Amino acid sequence: IDLTRIGSENVTPDQWYKGLAVELWRSFGLLRKVNLKKWWNERGDISTVQRLSQFIEEVLLGEVDQPDxxxxxxxxxxxxxxxxxxxLNFPVNDFFALIRSCYNQRTINRDYGNLTFALFGVATPSGLITDHQRTPFNIGQAIQLEGFKEHEAQPLLQGLAEKVTNPQTLLKELLAWTSGQPFLTQKICQFIRSTSSAIPTNDEAEWIENLVRTKVIENWESQDEPEHLRTIRDRILESKQSVGLLEIYRQIVDQGEVVAVDSPEEKELLLSGLVVKQQGCLRVNNRIYESIFDRSWVEQHV
Structure with missing residues (x-):
C-alpha cells in the first residue's frame, strides 16, 4: 500500500481509514468476494479504527478458512x-496502535500469526506514535538500509561495459564518490551511459571526478533533477531542530566523525541521509555530500 495514494490533504479520518481498507480489499483480490461498501456502512456505529480492525480479522484473516x-x-x-x-491534519496514533494490537493478538488468536506488517519510509519506530501518553511503537525490528557494496553493485557492470574496457575499475571509482548511495550511484551510471566522450583507460579516477564535479557538484541546486540534494537541504533547514542539526553536522565536518549519543537531533540528521552511523560514530554519508554540504555551506545557515 502506497499511503500517498490515499492522500494527505483535505482527507478526513473516516476517508483515510476507509481508504486503507479499500487498498487492502483491492490488493488481496477481494473485489468479487466482499461488498466492501455494504460491509463498511453496516458498521457505521463503531469507530473507523475498530471497523478497520474488524476488516482485518473478519475479512483478511477470515478468508483463510474458506474452502474456496x-x-x-x-x-x-x-x-x-x-x-x-x-x-495529515489529524493524528494516526490509533493506526499504529492497531498494528501493535494485531501483533499482540498472536498470543490469543493464532490467525494473527499469519499477518505481518512491513513499514517503509523515512521514519523511526519511536516517531510513529506521537502521543507520549501511549505505549511507544516498540514492536518489530527496524531495518537500516545501507548503500550498495561493490559486490552488490555488480549488476551495474553490464551497462558500464559498453562504455569502458575496464568497467570494474570505473564502478569502484564511482562508488568511491557515492559510497553506494542508490540514487546517486544510478544517476551517475546514467551520466556515464549517455556520455559521448571516450573514457580513457587507466585514468578512470580522474574522469569520474570530472564527471561528478561538472554534472552533480557544480551549480548543484540547478542541476539537481530529479530532486535529491535539495530534499536533503530542505529536511535540514526546514526542521524545527535545524539549529541543533547544523551544530552536530558542523562538528562532524570539522572532526570527520563524532561519537553517536542517539539524541533526537542525531536521529533526524540520520533520517535526512546526509550522515550515516558506522561503528558507533556519525560521519558524512559520501564524498558528494561532503563536497556540497561543506563547512562553508554550514556557516551560511547557522
Whole structure:
C-alpha cells in the first residue's frame, strides 16, 4: 500500500481509514468476494479504527478458512511512504496502535500469526506514535538500509561495459564518490551511459571526478533533477531542530566523525541521509555530500 495514494490533504479520518481498507480489499483480490461498501456502512456505529480492525480479522484473516480461498495463508502488508502520515491534519496514533494490537493478538488468536506488517519510509519506530501518553511503537525490528557494496553493485557492470574496457575499475571509482548511495550511484551510471566522450583507460579516477564535479557538484541546486540534494537541504533547514542539526553536522565536518549519543537531533540528521552511523560514530554519508554540504555551506545557515 502506497499511503500517498490515499492522500494527505483535505482527507478526513473516516476517508483515510476507509481508504486503507479499500487498498487492502483491492490488493488481496477481494473485489468479487466482499461488498466492501455494504460491509463498511453496516458498521457505521463503531469507530473507523475498530471497523478497520474488524476488516482485518473478519475479512483478511477470515478468508483463510474458506474452502474456496485462493489466497495463501500468510499475509504480508507492505506499507510504503509511511512518513506521509506526518502531513495529515489529524493524528494516526490509533493506526499504529492497531498494528501493535494485531501483533499482540498472536498470543490469543493464532490467525494473527499469519499477518505481518512491513513499514517503509523515512521514519523511526519511536516517531510513529506521537502521543507520549501511549505505549511507544516498540514492536518489530527496524531495518537500516545501507548503500550498495561493490559486490552488490555488480549488476551495474553490464551497462558500464559498453562504455569502458575496464568497467570494474570505473564502478569502484564511482562508488568511491557515492559510497553506494542508490540514487546517486544510478544517476551517475546514467551520466556515464549517455556520455559521448571516450573514457580513457587507466585514468578512470580522474574522469569520474570530472564527471561528478561538472554534472552533480557544480551549480548543484540547478542541476539537481530529479530532486535529491535539495530534499536533503530542505529536511535540514526546514526542521524545527535545524539549529541543533547544523551544530552536530558542523562538528562532524570539522572532526570527520563524532561519537553517536542517539539524541533526537542525531536521529533526524540520520533520517535526512546526509550522515550515516558506522561503528558507533556519525560521519558524512559520501564524498558528494561532503563536497556540497561543506563547512562553508554550514556557516551560511547557522
Amino acid at each position: 480461498n485462493s489466497l495463501p495463508n500468510k499475509r504480508v502488508v507492505f506499507i510504503d511512504e509511511v512518513d506521509s502520515v506526518l502531513g
